[in-house]
Amino acid sequence: MNVGGVEIDDTFAEAFAMSGTAITITGPTRRWAMNAATSMTGFATSIIGCGCEAGIDRELGVRETPDGRPGVRVLILSMSPDELQKQLANRLGQCVLTAPGSACFAGVGGSASLKLGDAIRYFGDGWQISKRLDDGRHFWRVPVMDGEFLCEATTGLVTEAVGGGNLLLMGRSYETTLHAAEAAIGAMRAVPDAIMPFPGGIVRSGTKIGGKYKGMLASTNDAYCPTLRGAVGSVLGATIACVLEIVIDGLSEAAVAGAMRAGLRAIVRLGPKRGAVRVGAGNYGGGLGPFKFHLKELVA
Amino acid sequence: MKPFTFTLRGEPDQRLDCAPLVPHRIAPLSTAEIARLPLNTTRQKVTAGDVFHIRAGDLSCLRFEGGSERLDNVGEALAAGSIEVQGQVGKAVGRNMSGGRLTISGDAGPFAGSGMSGGRLAIRGNAGDLLAAPFPGEMQGLSGGLILVRGRAGARAGDRMRRGIIAIEKGAGDYAGSRMIAGTLIVLGGTGRLPGYLMRRGSLLLAEQPSLSPTFVPCGTFPFGFTRLFADHLKAESRAAARLLRGSFERYAGDMAVLGKGEVLVAAH
Structure with missing residues (x-):
């Protein structure tokens, strides 16, 4: 279908169930809260090589955080609760505990919980202090060199999280395609409970499953590589010079759909001259992932 | 629905054990059966109907109209619902309470909130000695919940408390927070x-600056993140406590005569 001059492929993004959580990181200033959040969500683009996918959901004002300081909400997802717990504890200990003035709180509820402060309280070497409020919230105070690291004991585990929502943006030039991708990312960042884990939210090295070399779980998506057009079974028409992908993870199917919808609308609004001429999505034929996000339904 | 009301007929002739008058114990009973519940602590039998004029109502919401320092064990083992006392109470109000809300508009006697593990106990007047303290032979005092005293508390408030929050608005006697x-x-x-x-x-x-034992050591003045959380949590119950908690504190670690992992935080002015 063609919407505002942008061709929308009759296809769907195929996504998978993941375990996810959210945490709120606060700091003495926006900058220091963001430093901790950026560090914690670093090297977390794809579970293929990073163990988890993580990103910044949004910045939080002083009225939105438990301790009345500037904050950042971070989402982190992995394939199993155990792996998520491992990644969460490691990243909390190395990236948030270490950041000057930081504090960390649960960012989501849930029937089950993941350890936050409960996992790193022993860093206090016996000087850690437990504090409970009578509404059930539990915190740890861990003495550190700039005062105390205040950390909620647990955060919620979301087992209905969804990973792998995606859009493939195709344009006539590198510049217009990147422009469209940036516009999409700008709109998608406003959608709560969803993250785009790749650098700046955009990935240029889309993958297909497997490869010719032994042990390669994934390799370049040759059908979408413009420089291989003609040499492989390309899906790109003659006018496509560049393809960029946006991958979306969310704490719910609705969050991923909402982000994809916002991205598609931004791409259509930009139009084919200044942005993308065609939008597709990646899937594995529909047999692998339980979630299917049909592009036509999202732009309708 | 209107609360289930006990109106005090007059000053009781003896101390009364009001422990049976809690929602979960009177819920299965008729009003007549409730009136026959014995409250006496001497050999002279006294029933609830002798002491109170009883008006049926919502059994999860009890109200005592009129109080006396002879009403002991009010709200004992309260687990859910609410009890309001318009007046004062005797010893051990809220003893072993685990949930619900208990409000006393007057003064409370000794051992208020003793053995409490949850819920909220608000005393608008003063509290006697050993607020939230364990009875003799018990190993711990308050183990959860929130106690708010608008007035003063007597000696040894919070003795052997294990968990939970106590806020006292007008001062405490000797050995506050002992053990x-x-x-x-x-x-x-x-x-x-x-x-x-x-x-x-x-x-x-x-x-206010206390007269501390020399077994407390000064650590310096800091803004503590956790006190801000407590300020937010308590602001609806005690604005004065919330105001205090938003400031910085001078920390004294102790008591070094024992384990030494506690702290006295004194508001920094």
């Missing part, structure tokens, strides 16, 4: 001798 195991005790107004005496862990937050 604390953990938890948070907030005292606005002055404190008597040696607050935090033999405390092992826990936090004693004071608005």
Whole structure:
């Protein structure tokens, strides 16, 4: 279908169930809260090589955080609760505990919980202090060199999280395609409970499953590589010079759909001259992932 | 629905054990059966109907109209619902309470909130000695919940408390927070001798400079993140406590005569 001059492929993004959580990181200033959040969500683009996918959901004002300081909400997802717990504890200990003035709180509820402060309280070497409020919230105070690291004991585990929502943006030039991708990312960042884990939210090295070399779980998506057009079974028409992908993870199917919808609308609004001429999505034929996000339904 | 009301007929002739008059114990009973519940503590039998004029209502919401310092064990083992006393109460109000809300508009006697593990106990007047303290032979005092005293508390408030929060708005007697195991005790107004005496862990937050035992060591003045959380949590119940908790505190670690992992935090001016 063609919407505002942008061709929308009759296809769907195929996504998978993941375990996810959210945490709120606060700091003495926006900058220091963001430093901790950026560090914690670093090297977390794809579970293929990073163990988890993580990103910044949004910045939080002083009225939105438990301790009345500037904050950042971070989402982190992995394939199993155990792996998520491992990644969460490691990243909390190395990236948030270490950041000057930081504090960390649960960012989501849930029937089950993941350890936050409960996992790193022993860093206090016996000087850690437990504090409970009578509404059930539990915190740890861990003495550190700039005062105390205040950390909620647990955060919620979301087992209905969804990973792998995606859009493939195709344009006539590198510049217009990147422009469209940036516009999409700008709109998608406003959608709560969803993250785009790749650098700046955009990935240029889309993958297909497997490869010719032994042990390669994934390799370049040759059908979408413009420089291989003609040499492989390309899906790109003659006018496509560049393809960029946006991958979306969310704490719910609705969050991923909402982000994809916002991205598609931004791409259509930009139009084919200044942005993308065609939008597709990646899937594995529909047999692998339980979630299917049909592009036509999202732009309708 | 209107509360189930006990209106005091007059000053009782003896101390009364009001423990049976809690929602979960009277819920299965008819009003007549409730009126026949014995409350006497001497050999002279006294029933609830002798002492109170009883008006049926919502059994999860009890109201005592009129109080006396002879009404002991009001709200004992309260687990859910609410009890309001318009007047004063005797010893051990809220003893072993685990949930619900208990409000006393007047003064409370000794051992208020003793053995409490949850819920909220609000005393608008003064509390007697040994607020939230264990009975003799017990190993721990308050183990959860929130106690708010608008007036003063007597000696040894928060003795051996293990968890939970106590906020006292107008000062406490000697040895506030004695033998604390953990938890948070907030005292606005002055404190008597040696607050935090033999405390092992826990936090004693004071608005005024105390006369501390030399076994507490000064650590310096800091803004503490956790006090801001407590300020937000308590602002609906005690604006004065919330105001105190938003500031910085001078930390004294102790009591070094015992474990030494507790702290007295004194408001920095």
